[in-house]
Amino acid sequence: xxxxxxxxxxxxxxxxxxxxxxxxxxxxxxxxxxxxxxxxxxxxxxxxxxxxxxxxxxxxxxxxxxxxxxxxxxxxxxxxxxxxxxxxxxxxxxxxxxxxxxxxxxxxxxxxxxxxxxxxxxxxxxxxxxxxxxxxxxxxxxxxxxx
Amino acid sequence: xxxxxxxxxxxxxxxxxxxxxxxxxxxxxxxxxxxxxxxxxxxxxxxxxxxxxxxxxxxxxxxxxxxxxxxxxxxxxxxxxxxxxxxxxxxxxxxxx
Amino acid sequence: xxxxxxxxxxxxxxxxxxxxxxxxxxxxxxxxxxxxxxxxxxxxxxxxxxxxxxxxxxxxxxxxxxxxxxxxxxxxxxxxxxxxxxxxxxxxxxxxxxxxxxxxxxxxxxxxxxxxxxxxxxxxxxxxxxxxxxxxxxxxxxxxxxxxxxxxxxxxxxxxxxxxxxxxxxxxxxxxxxxxxxxxxxxxxxxxxxxxxxxxxxxxxxxxxxxxxxxxxxxxxxxxxxxxxxxxxxxxxxxxxxxxxxxxxxxxxxxxxxxxxxxxxxxxxxxxxxxxxxxxxxxxxxxxxxxxxxxxxxxxxxxxxxxxxxxxxxxxxxxxxxxxxxxxxxxxxxxxxxxxxxxxxxxxxxxxxxxxxxxxxxxxxxxxxxxxxxxxxxxxxxxxxxxxxxxxxxxxxxxxxxxxxxxxxxxxxxxxxxxxxxxxxxxxxxxxxxxxxxxxxxxxxxxxxxxxxxxxxxxxxxxxxxxxxxxxxxxxxxxxxxxxxxxxxxxxxxxxxxxxxxxxxxxxxxxxxxxxxxxxxxxxxxxxxxxxxxxxxxxxxxxxxxxxxxx
Numbered sequence: 001x002x003x004x005x006x007x008x009x010x011x012x013x014x015x016x017x018x019x020x021x022x023x024x025x026x027x028x029x030x031x032x033x034x035x036x037x038x039x040x041x042x043x044x045x046x047x048x049x050x051x052x053x054x055x056x057x058x059x060x061x062x063x064x065x066x067x068x069x070x071x072x073x074x075x076x077x078x079x080x081x082x083x084x085x086x087x088x089x090x091x092x093x094x095x096x097x098x099x100x101x102x103x104x105x106x107x108x109x110x111x112x113x114x115x116x117x118x119x120x121x122x123x124x125x126x127x128x129x130x131x132x133x134x135x136x137x138x139x140x141x142x143x144x145x146x147x
Numbered sequence: 148x149x150x151x152x153x154x155x156x157x158x159x160x161x162x163x164x165x166x167x168x169x170x171x172x173x174x175x176x177x178x179x180x181x182x183x184x185x186x187x188x189x190x191x192x193x194x195x196x197x198x199x200x201x202x203x204x205x206x207x208x209x210x211x212x213x214x215x216x217x218x219x220x221x222x223x224x225x226x227x228x229x230x231x232x233x234x235x236x237x238x239x240x241x242x243x244x
Numbered sequence: 245x246x247x248x249x250x251x252x253x254x255x256x257x258x259x260x261x262x263x264x265x266x267x268x269x270x271x272x273x274x275x276x277x278x279x280x281x282x283x284x285x286x287x288x289x290x291x292x293x294x295x296x297x298x299x300x301x302x303x304x305x306x307x308x309x310x311x312x313x314x315x316x317x318x319x320x321x322x323x324x325x326x327x328x329x330x331x332x333x334x335x336x337x338x339x340x341x342x343x344x345x346x347x348x349x350x351x352x353x354x355x356x357x358x359x360x361x362x363x364x365x366x367x368x369x370x371x372x373x374x375x376x377x378x379x380x381x382x383x384x385x386x387x388x389x390x391x392x393x394x395x396x397x398x399x400x401x402x403x404x405x406x407x408x409x410x411x412x413x414x415x416x417x418x419x420x421x422x423x424x425x426x427x428x429x430x431x432x433x434x435x436x437x438x439x440x441x442x443x444x445x446x447x448x449x450x451x452x453x454x455x456x457x458x459x460x461x462x463x464x465x466x467x468x469x470x471x472x473x474x475x476x477x478x479x480x481x482x483x484x485x486x487x488x489x490x491x492x493x494x495x496x497x498x499x500x501x502x503x504x505x506x507x508x509x510x511x512x513x514x515x516x517x518x519x520x521x522x523x524x525x526x527x528x529x530x531x532x533x534x535x536x537x538x539x540x541x542x543x544x545x546x547x548x549x550x551x552x553x554x555x556x557x558x559x560x561x562x563x564x565x566x567x568x569x570x571x572x573x574x575x576x577x578x579x580x581x582x583x584x585x586x587x588x589x590x591x592x593x594x595x596x597x598x599x600x601x602x603x604x605x606x607x608x609x610x611x612x613x614x615x616x617x618x619x620x621x622x623x624x625x626x627x628x629x630x631x632x633x634x635x636x637x638x639x640x641x642x643x644x645x646x647x648x649x650x651x652x653x654x655x656x657x658x659x660x661x662x663x664x665x666x667x668x669x670x671x672x673x674x675x676x677x678x679x680x681x682x683x684x685x686x687x688x689x690x691x692x693x694x695x696x697x698x699x700x701x702x703x704x705x706x707x708x709x710x711x712x713x714x715x716x717x718x719x720x721x722x723x724x725x726x727x728x729x730x731x732x733x734x735x736x737x738x739x740x741x742x743x744x745x746x747x748x749x750x751x752x753x754x755x756x757x758x759x760x761x762x763x764x765x766x767x768x769x770x771x772x773x774x775x776x777x778x779x780x781x782x783x784x785x786x787x788x789x790x791x792x793x794x795x
Binding site: 024052053054055056058059060062063066067081083084086087090091106109110113114115116117118119120121127129130132 | 249250251252254255258259261262265266269274275279282283365395396397398399400401402403404405406407471479482483487517518521522523525526529
């Protein structure tokens with residue numbers, strides 16, 4: 001299965017230590033147990049999208065990062081579309097298993113489709129509205145270069 | 148039965164019907180009529196190709212009335228679609244019934 | 245008014261570029277219709293009966309004359325010369341070509357407008373009080389918070405694929421003119437000059453197949469915690485709202501299934517956990533947004549009371565227009581003026597490009613360039629000097645927009661119905677027109693008094709029939725259009741859902757049935773009782789008897 005790394009917008013290697021699947025219906029206890037197991041084994045946590053417009057996976061990844069403090073790899077499996085790339089990245093996903101591998105160029109493009117955000121998320125790589133009034137930020141890459 | 152196939156054209160959304168030669172026409176009277184389940188399957192296959200080719204969307208078969216010799220819409224919805232109304236003042240062309 | 249800066253404009257340009265590419269991919273077959281549909285819906289684009297329909301956001305119903313003129317331009321250039329004010333305080337165009345949409349969005353961006361999230365299973369355009377910033381009973385301008393919500397909800401990474409659409413309304417006045425009880429989340433600004441400002445939050449209201457009046461979620465939420473609290477509310481809904489049945493997917497169903505207390509418990513637990521995470525806006529950002537909504541500096545414009553009284557006494561139509569369409573402003577020299585789009589022959593809420601330009605001109609001349617859209621599908625000029633009312637009336641009269649029927653039986657709310665809409669079971673517009681013609685005598689309409697009549701062409705209730713004093717719902721009865729009547733609904737402070745009166749009527753019998761209901765009310769009312777008050781007092785039975793006999 002072809003994978004795309006959302007942070008580098010490039011093809012990703014298979015998870016080194018395998019994956020641990022977490023259902024979007026998992027309870028808080030089940031999420032905590034999965035995080036614990038993934039920490040011990042070094043496995044990636046995979047969240048499955050039954051269909052791209054079933055948005056539960058976004059919230060699950062988000063709480064894995066913020067509530068459970070998971071820092072390992074989170075993988076999106078199942079049906080996602082390139083237009084969701086920044087949403088996935090911002091909610092805490094690292095890697096996407098592409099349901100259609102021919103769409104890799106589109107995933108890359110989507111990751112650069114928008115530089116700006118109006119709200120906080122698990123990851124905040126984009127220029128933030130609330131910062132813009134203070135600093136004149138054009139895009140986060142410029143910010144990186146300036147740093 | 149009898150049926151014709153209708154859809155909306157992808158690029159502008161206008162109402163179209165599958166015509167005699169596999170073309171798509173906005174004129175219902177020029178639509179190709181299916182008189183049997185077998186005929187309809189053949190038309191649906193042609194329509195499926197047009198969907199796959201991103202030419203039309205929202206394809207379905209609709210009942211038509213052939214008593215006037217040419218296919219005419221039966222339901223209020225299809226009468227409205229077939230009328231291709233152009234302005235907001237000509238709403239009364241279809242009587243409330 | 246909120247003015248875009250470099251950030252907001254650049255965001256919109258990115259977004260429009262993205263959608264232009266999505267349209268190209270769709271036309272090239274790189275996106276299936278199934279995949280494209282949510283993307284186009286999030287940009288306001290539906291496929292209707294005859295064409296695509298583009299719903300353009302008028303954030304919280306407020307726009308400038310320049311923006312209104314641009315809508316007129318779009319109507320003329322890319323549509324058939326008219327548009328439709330919606331019950332979400334937006335405008336929609338009914339004859340749009342997919343291939344033109346990227347250009348239309350660019351034309352909108354020129355005036356800082358867009359069609360983002362006017363559809364789809366995401367947070368929709370926030371609605372608010374059309375009198376915001378002008379109302380005499382206002383605690384705080386609700387547009388500040390509606391704008392905070394607009395920004396927060398725009399392209400939200402976590403809440404763009406919710407179980408179902410999600411609607412917010414905000415009110416900042418003593419009287420609720422935003423129908424907050426019929427929203428997924430309703431927000432009421434609390435506080436006074438000396439009190440801490442905060443919000444009272446309601447949840448789970450809505451119309452549609454299963455109408456509910458919203459329940460209280462939180463009696464007092466400090467203003468600075470708004471976004472973290474909403475994040476918790478939306479997260480619980482996103483994770484637990486039903487996704488197996490479109491008719492059970494709204495938050496009202498979740499809240500009623502588990503109970504508002506259990507929903508609140510889950511939200512509070514999540515909120516306590518996340519409130520320090522930084523979702524809330526810094527005070528300086530709230531202040532930045534607030535600064536866009538400072539009260540306008542209105543010059544003293546004393547009214548020549550004698551001349552005004554004389555004009556009213558000499559012209560009954562003008563006099564009625566003043567009675568019906570002119571409302572008190574917080575500045576006594578000024579007034580809030582309603583412009584009706586409901587006269588006989590007009591589909592309720594439809595406006596031509598010429599009319600949009602006429603209103604834009606009037607707004608420039610008399611209302612500091614500000615215009616509002618109401619959910620009752622009319623326009624508002626919020627800051628008109630009373631001394632200008634005679635001139636404004638004359639201008640509106642020459643534009644054919646001087647009808648004086650606000651909140652009367654002919655001020656009908658109606659969805660586009662089966663004339664346009666893919667979901668409709670029956671037409672709304674011809675019904676509205678038949679009723680408008682029947683009650684066309686303005687004196688008679690005024691004698692009947694305040695009466696909200698709302699029409700929906702299907703159970704999705706875009707025409708707010710559940711909240712009509714008289715509600716009409718189009719149904720399909722064996723292939724013919726029938727109409728069910730409900731009585732007693734209200735979207736005001738004591739909101740209620742109307743009750744179905746009895747079996748439905750075929751279209752041709754409906755106008756007479758409505759007249760029968762009105763006559764029954766007139767025969768029973770005492771003193772200055774409104775229709776709703778009489779209905780509350782006498783109940784449904786006299787109306788049932790009048791319509792169906794005593795069987």
